Amino acid sequence: MNERKKLLEVKDLQTTFFTDSGEIPAVDHVDFYVREGEVLGIVGESGCGKSVTSLSIMQLIPSPPGKITGGEILFEGQDLLKKTEKEMREIRGNDVAMIFQEPMTSLNPLFTIGNQMSEAISLHQRKWSKRQIKERAIEMLKLVGLPRSEEIMKEYPHQLSGGMRQRVMIAMALVCDPKVLIADEPTTALDVTIQAQILKLMRELNERMNTAILLITHDLGVVAETCERVVVMYAGQVIEEASTEVIFNNPCHPYTRGLIQSVPDMRNKKDRLYSIQGNVPKPGSIEKGCRFAARCESAFSRCRAETPELYRNSDNQQTRCFLYDEREGVISSNEQTIAKS
Amino acid sequence: MNKPLLKVEGLKKYFPIRKGLIGKTVGHVKAIDHVSFHVNDGETLGIVGESGCGKSTTGRTIMQLLEPTEGVVEFQGKDLTKLSANEIRAVRRDIQMIFQDPYASLNPRHTIGKILEEPLLVHGGGNAKERREKVVEFLKIVGLSEYHAKRYPHQFSGGQRQRIGIARALMTNPKLIIADEPVSALDVSIQAQVLNLMQDLQKEFNLTYIFIAHDLGVVRHISDRVAVMYLGKIVEITESEELYANPLHPYTQALLSAVPVPDPNYKKEQIIIEGDMPSPANPPSGCAFHTRCPFKMDVCTKVIPVLAEEKMGHSVACHLYTSESNDDIERKKQLEGCL
Numbered sequence: 087m088n089e090r091k092k093l094l095e096v097k098d099l100q101t102t103f104f105t106d107s108g109e110i111p112a113v114d115h116v117d118f119y120v121r122e123g124e125v126l127g128i129v130g131e132s133g134c135g136k137s138v139t140s141l142s143i144m145q146l147i148p149s150p151p152g153k154i155t156g157g158e159i160l161f162e163g164q165d166l167l168k169k170t171e172k173e174m175r176e177i178r179g180n181d182v183a184m185i186f187q188e189p190m191t192s193l194n195p196l197f198t199i200g201n202q203m204s205e206a207i208s209l210h211q212r213k214w215s216k217r218q219i220k221e222r223a224i225e226m227l228k229l230v231g232l233p234r235s236e237e238i239m240k241e242y243p244h245q246l247s248g249g250m251r252q253r254v255m256i257a258m259a260l261v262c263d264p265k266v267l268i269a270d271e272p273t274t275a276l277d278v279t280i281q282a283q284i285l286k287l288m289r290e291l292n293e294r295m296n297t298a299i300l301l302i303t304h305d306l307g308v309v310a311e312t313c314e315r316v317v318v319m320y321a322g323q324v325i326e327e328a329s330t331e332v333i334f335n336n337p338c339h340p341y342t343r344g345l346i347q348s349v350p351d352m353r354n355k356k357d358r359l360y361s362i363q364g365n366v367p368k369p370g371s372i373e374k375g376c377r378f379a380a381r382c383e384s385a386f387s388r389c390r391a392e393t394p395e396l397y398r399n400s401d402n403q404q405t406r407c408f409l410y411d412e413r414e415g416v417i418s419s420n421e422q423t424i425a426k427s
Numbered sequence: 428m429n430k431p432l433l434k435v436e437g438l439k440k441y442f443p444i445r446k447g448l449i450g451k452t453v454g455h456v457k458a459i460d461h462v463s464f465h466v467n468d469g470e471t472l473g474i475v476g477e478s479g480c481g482k483s484t485t486g487r488t489i490m491q492l493l494e495p496t497e498g499v500v501e502f503q504g505k506d507l508t509k510l511s512a513n514e515i516r517a518v519r520r521d522i523q524m525i526f527q528d529p530y531a532s533l534n535p536r537h538t539i540g541k542i543l544e545e546p547l548l549v550h551g552g553g554n555a556k557e558r559r560e561k562v563v564e565f566l567k568i569v570g571l572s573e574y575h576a577k578r579y580p581h582q583f584s585g586g587q588r589q590r591i592g593i594a595r596a597l598m599t600n601p602k603l604i605i606a607d608e609p610v611s612a613l614d615v616s617i618q619a620q621v622l623n624l625m626q627d628l629q630k631e632f633n634l635t636y637i638f639i640a641h642d643l644g645v646v647r648h649i650s651d652r653v654a655v656m657y658l659g660k661i662v663e664i665t666e667s668e669e670l671y672a673n674p675l676h677p678y679t680q681a682l683l684s685a686v687p688v689p690d691p692n693y694k695k696e697q698i699i700i701e702g703d704m705p706s707p708a709n710p711p712s713g714c715a716f717h718t719r720c721p722f723k724m725d726v727c728t729k730v731i732p733v734l735a736e737e738k739m740g741h742s743v744a745c746h747l748y749t750s751e752s753n754d755d756i757e758r759k760k761q762l763e764g765c766l
Binding site for chain 1: 477478584586587614615616617618619620622623626641642643644645647648667668671681682683684685686687688689690691692693697699700701703704
């Protein structure tokens, strides 16, 4: 599995919003990569920078106030940040496509589904005839499991249900066979039974077309069922990265551990839920030390004074926590036992 | 624990569909259709279902925020549907509500102090000094501080706002609290804090909750009993443990299997039901679920199944458990084999 090439690599990405109340580093030195055909999950709570990261990859950050202030986004070895807007437009949709959370607001209510599908195709396949375009659109709608796809071509978004709209969005994103599909909370607005349908569809598409998927979500259950590898973000930083197995069986960062424990489990009832004290800090409000220190049960003096890096604690796990810094030595192992107990 | 505090019987709420210039009624959206249940003193009844199933309408109709089309809502022996507006206001001191969106349910122009004082003004809660003291007391109970009373809603985070919403509901010392999706707008770590707070308050003030939510994990965590709704009807109602261990209705089974479990090692049989929920304006004949049900029989398309007790304290509305022709028994076996 490890021989697979890195398809999309984000290196040291920084995205800052310049507002009246100062500079807000929404994404702060973020590194991760997506391999060919892989499903990578980015999890975190609201305000952790996961959506800004995905918009930065697509270069869809509203500017002003937002600006990518540093780093590289390598797609097949080429830096997307060095591309002109025209070149970027070729890449968007063709190589990297994106679907959004709210399928109602991302479809134009004034045009039929067929109209919008055809536009997406004709922008990238300029030489195709109208008939070819229409056939391709119907083929894609069938692929995502929409019944009576020919009639749907003539319908408007308001005539479809939420689940069907999200299927249309996925069909539209896949018309040009992108190599990476970025899905930003694709099922958050949907009911569980519909969510199960959409997740199954995404898994099937990933297997059948070998499309790599970058799945951004706040739902740990969705991650466990869909992703191979997980990146956990907190306050604009990557705080842990590991395979899905490892994240759930051996979460190392106190935040990841807390997050997993705070989800009410459907299988067995606990008397009391574990809860992380305090609130998510406002981006940019913490200048010194670990961003999680104020809420962390295992925090010690160094956490408040220095900023931790991502420490590699095994072949497939990295954690941004001093507990896993080798230099901590004795303290580390002590703290670890306290933290784990 | 055993005396029902609230009894709902045959509750219906139809919204008319009006068309044309004169607004002729051309049909009805049956938001809730013949819903019956009871809530015991001190327990938590969870109501789950997907959007459009009528769970929020049920909450609002009990509160008499929506006038029911038909049915009885009996609270402490009084039928709320027959009371005058003034009498209802007095009853609302005992029934309070917590809303989903803590951003929209607090007036942005009022300070928290004023927001919390309001219920006391309406229901007559002492003089100015006593009211202020009570505001501070309840701010502390929900984990906020005295100085927060002078602030405005926009100065708080989502979790803190929901704490304020809870404090407001508690101001009149209610017996029953109807919580409509109280944690679904919150992040997981904050959600856990609010759920724990609600459980603590229940013990401290002997509260009864009707907890309306779409998240089955959250409902299981907080509820003693759970009702599952589909298209305006209760399809299954039982103890929370029993429901999650032995779901009887095919919809409940599909719903439970659709919830993603945060554990990659957990392998479950996933029943993915096809299609969408039909429109409540034009519900299918017979059992409303038959259009998506994997165990559909002929009788399902014709006869509406009634909610009947299948086992002790476990009621289900499904023909699989009512008619006992050979064919059905066969299907029932199949069904059990699948589980």
